[in-house]
Amino acid sequence: xxxxxxxxxxxxxxxxxxxxxxxxxxxxxxxxxxxxxxxxxxxxxxxxxxxxxxxxxxxxxxxxxxxxxxxxxxxxxxxxxxxxxxxxxxxxxxxxxxxxxxxxxxxxxxxxxxxxxxxxxxxxxxxxxxxxxxxxxxxxxxxxxxxxxxxxxxxxxxxxxxxxxxxxxxxxxxxxxxxxxxxxxxxxxxxxxxxxxxxxxxxxxxxxxxxxxxxx
Numbered sequence: 001x002x003x004x005x006x007x008x009x010x011x012x013x014x015x016x017x018x019x020x021x022x023x024x025x026x027x028x029x030x031x032x033x034x035x036x037x038x039x040x041x042x043x044x045x046x047x048x049x050x051x052x053x054x055x056x057x058x059x060x061x062x063x064x065x066x067x068x069x070x071x072x073x074x075x076x077x078x079x080x081x082x083x084x085x086x087x088x089x090x091x092x093x094x095x096x097x098x099x100x101x102x103x104x105x106x107x108x109x110x111x112x113x114x115x116x117x118x119x120x121x122x123x124x125x126x127x128x129x130x131x132x133x134x135x136x137x138x139x140x141x142x143x144x145x146x147x148x149x150x151x152x153x154x155x156x157x158x159x160x161x162x163x164x165x166x167x168x169x170x171x172x173x174x175x176x177x178x179x180x181x182x183x184x185x186x187x188x189x190x191x192x193x194x195x196x197x198x199x200x201x202x203x204x205x206x207x208x209x210x211x212x213x214x215x216x
Contacts, residue, residue, distance in 0.1 A: 033140050033161045040164045040172060041080050043186050045087040047172060048134070048157075050183045055155060057133060059091050065132035067125070067146075068099035070139055080159070081138050082108075089116055096132055097122045137161065150177055 040047060052062055066085065069077045089095075089112060097105055102122055112118040123130065130148050134155045137145070142161050149156040155176060162175035172183045 031163050033142055036140075036160050036163060037076070038080065038159050038164055039166065040174075040186075041083060044084050044136075046186055047174060047183050048088070050185070051155060051157075051174065051176070051181060052134065054181065055133075060093055062092065062134060063094040063096075063132040064088060064092060065096045065098060065130050065135040067135060067137040067139055067149075068097060068101060070141065071101065073138075073140060077138060077140075077160075084136065089118065092116070092118060094132070095120045096130060098125055098127065098130065099123075100125050 048062075049059060052059065066081070069081060085095075085108065095112070095118060097120060099105065099122055105120070105122065109120045109122070112120050125146075128146075128148070133153060135149050135157065137149065137156065137158045138160065140160045145158075145161075148154070158175055164175065165173040167173065170186060172186055174181045174183055
């Protein structure tokens with residue numbers, strides 16, 4: 001099961017917690033894509049559903065592309081990817097992984113086929129074109145944005161390159177390409193929701209939210 005695969009990655013992350021926590025304030029501390037911890041990971045499915053609704057795309061017609069983290073990024077980034085993939089798998093009919101770590105995702109791909117009948121495709125990062133209508137980019141380098149990400153008809157969401165800002169009324173300002181889209185009505189889950197049971201990850205996400213609300 002993908003949850004067992006996710007748990008193995010989770011254990012690996014818990015063994016290495018030396019990640020720098022930096023506030024993405026304006027003024028005192030400048031935002032840095034190399035250290036930013038996205039506070040919205042736990043609600044990525046709800047956020048995406050609202051975004052594609054605004055784009056008039058059903059979840060069944062969502063063609064999701066995930067650009068894998070760079071190999072020199074942290075294990076925490078890998079766990080963000082695993083958690084997001086776990087949230088988004090149900091009801092998905094198309095998933096493309098853009099990665100140079102083909103063996104790394106073999107168990108996940110097998111589990112997706114066995115549990116959901118989903119054939120997950122992989123292509124290398126050197127590919128010049130992709131099929132898809134929504135891209136989640138887990139790379140951190142601001143210069144590493146493939147041209148196909150900004151093609152007409154593509155919704156491009158950089159996970160770390162730009163901050164996902166939470167307003168006082170809990171609206172989320174999501175970076176979409178060069179623009180920002182406001183997503184309303186998102187409530188952050190409690191332990192046990194959406195299959196979230198790991199206390200360490202809940203604590204980490206709470207830290208991210210605390211950092212976000214302390215800004216300004």
